[in-house]
Amino acid sequence: MAPILDISKLQKSYGATHVLKDINVQIDEGDFLVLVGPSGCGKSTLLNCIAGLEPITGGSIHIGGRDMTHVSPKDRDIAMVFQSYALYPTMSVAKNITFGMKVRGVDQATQEAKLADVARQLQIEKLLNRRPGQLSGGQRQRVAMGRALVRDPKLFLFDEPLSNLDAKLRVEMRSEIKKLHHSMNASIVYVTHDQIEAMTLATKIVVLKDGVVQQIGSPSEIYNKPANLFVADFMGSPAMNLIPARAEPEGGATRIEIDREGAAPIILHDPHASGLPRDIILGLRPEDIAEAGFRAGEDVQEAQCLVDMVEPAGADTYVMSRLGGTGVTARLHAETIARPGEQMTLAFDLGKVSYFEPGTGTRLN
Incomplete structure (x- = not known):
């Protein structure tokens, strides 16, 4: 079976600056891939390349067996959850979640069924008539996730979704995301600079430094058999x-x-x-x-x-x-x-x- 995501020899440059250098990553359906590394290592750029928000300089990206290298973001069958949540402030929670379906011409009955299903899953039924400004950070995060979940895409992309939350809420939301992954068998690519988040969520981790992949492996491989001094020092708290x-x-x-x-x-x-x-x-x-x-x-x-x-x-x-x-x-x-x-x-x-x-x-x- 073809991998759900296949990144081959990917290069990304801005002029003479090489941001991503020869990236090769594959994940199967149901995998939870976490891209981790220090600030400026290229992990968010790589996520944006997968999403089609950034054109790539070389190489290819296949999603669900289809070459998506030059396909526009809306046709890639992906759903993205941003750090900023990117909710429409004048719309209710319900309208924020169903807006994408409405634009795509999904019928009203299907919209309402999917909304009810996702609201139950994320425990936000009581928030559906509120506006984003009336919600806490954790509630906004759930709404942003709900908007992605109703899409039922081939691939979910998360860009540092928990970095705006306080420590206790981060742990709670981490558990929510892990539960969602198990219950839906969703294929997820997730960016974080927090290596504890990476270790607890991932089935597969990619450690990046200066646009170069340092190691790809399961959390236990990365932790117990780091490929080099950078990975050994970066993964684990306290460090090795x-x-x-x-x-x-x-x-x-x-x-x-x-x-x-x-x-x-x-x-x-x-x-x-x-x-x-x-x-x-x-x-x-x-x-x-x-x-x-x-x-x-x-x-x-x-x-x-x-x-x-x-x-x-x-x-x-x-x-x-x-x-x-x-x-x-x-x-x-x-x-x-x-x-x-x-x-x-x-x-x-x-x-x-x-x-x-x-x-x-x-x-x-």
Whole structure:
């Protein structure tokens, strides 16, 4: 079966400025694709290219097996939800939702049936006679989603739809969007700069930087096996610890040496690693550095670390130390007793380690 969206060798330039460089992405029907990256990476431009709001400089875009590269936005069988909601201020909620159907000549009975269905789904039945100015940000967001849902398109496009909402409402709306995706088996392309949003919503993530795809994968692939230092640092909160270290073969294993301030280096032995260059960056998520005795297994190795700072955070306590000349964060349980200036034994889970080449940033394992 043809992918619902197939982007091939897509290029986008404004004059001499190359904004998107050789983008190749495919998703199947029912996929939830999230485009994520820092501001200015090209993710909204890519979404606008899919929508047909921006002409592309090279390559092609197929939606539902049809070449849409030069097709106008209204004929692409897509529905878009913008960050600004883009509602008509003088129209009621009901008219905002049905306006597109009216323009396309859909009969009144169908309009009313679809409106009732979507209003029930989004729990906005009581708002249908109000105007957008009388609604909260979250309610406006639901109306914008309702207007997209009545289209029943091949592809939904969301451009940072939650960025105007407060933190609590964002979490609620995230759940709503996830539920909608499951109940409708909708195919969605979603832009965000929030990597937590990306991890919780996506079936597939594209990480962009400077118009170049850094990695495409499932949330767990992106999180556990980042393709390079940029992805490792960008995805995850707190970010992955990236510690300069030295590697040497020793027997059938690799000996890893990490400098400590005011003490001999930490020595770890990785039985699974081989063929590493001498200078490496060792990557470990904060949750993969535990308090001694709290994690068992042949890949877990302990070392004394000087506590730099302690941050209680409710369910977790974050303990910071300095290793390899850089700050390192361990995510420990809430009852952890740690004091700045004192030594603490930490357990490093080398079964979860990522190794990177310092110069290119490429993943080595």
